[in-house]
Amino acid sequence: MLTTILAAAAPHAENPYGLQAALREGGIIAQSVFGIMVIMLFFSLYILFTKLFEQQKILAQAKRVRATFWSAASLREGAAKLEKNxxxxxxxxxxxxxxxxxxxxxxxxxxxxxLHNSLARSEAEIISQLKKGLSFLATVGSTAPFIGLFGTVIGIIRALVKIGSSGQASIDAVAGPVGEALIMTAVGLAVAVPAVLAFNWLQARNKKISEDLSAFSNDILGYLASNGAVRPAAAKGAPVKAPAAATTTAAR
Incomplete structure (x- = not known):
C-alpha cells in the first residue's frame, strides 16, 4: 500500500519522445516549423471568427429586409430603415x-x-469583401501538411544520423526518434484540417449570401425598370411608390 502511494506521489518522468523533446532535439528547423504552424493556426482562427461575424451580420440584415423593406413608401425610405453600412x-x-x-x-x-450592370457591380463588391482572407485558409489547408512533413523529414534525418553514429540499430533505438519526428506531420494535419473545414463552411455561407443579394438586386432592378410596377411576390400588397427619377428613366 505504501509503495503504491509513493509511486503515485512521485513526479512522472518527462516523455523522452514528446513535443518538447522534438522541438529541443530538432533545433532551429523544428522550432521554426512549429512556429509557422502556430502562426497559421492563429490567423486561421482569426479569419474564421471575423468572417463568421460579417456573414452573420449580413444574414441578419436579410431578415430585416424581408420583414420591413418592401412595406416602405419608396425605395429611399426603405433604404433609410436599413443600417447605414x-x-x-x-x-x-x-x-x-x-x-x-x-x-x-x-x-x-x-x-x-x-441598371443591371450597376447592381451586379455593387453585389460583386460585397461578395469580394466577404471573400477576403479565404485564400489564406485555402493556402493553410494545402501547405500545412507539407510544412509539417518537411519538419518530419528533417527530424528523421537527424535521428538516423544520430543512430548511425551511436552504432545502435535496435528497434527501440529507431522507433523512438522516428516516431518523435512524425509529431511535426501530426501538427501540420492538425492545422490544415480545421482550415479546410472553415474554408468550405465559409464558402457555403457566402454562396447563400450571394444568392440572397442576387435575388434582392433582381427585385430592385425589376422595380426600377418597370417604374415600380414589378415588385416581389411577398410585397405586392405593400404601398411602395416609385421614386421620382423612375419616370425619367421609363420615358427614355
Missing part, C-alpha cells in the same frame, strides 16, 4: 444612383442594361 442598403443606393446617372449619359444605353 448595410449591404442591402448599398445595393439600393447604388441602384438609385445608377438610375439618376443614366439620365445624364450622352451615348444611348439601355436603362435595363445600365
Amino acid at each position: 448595410s449591404a442591402y442598403r448599398q445595393v439600393v443606393e447604388d441602384g438609385l444612383a445608377a438610375q439618376e446617372q443614366h439620365s445624364r449619359l450622352t451615348d444611348p444605353v439601355e436603362a435595363h442594361d445600365w
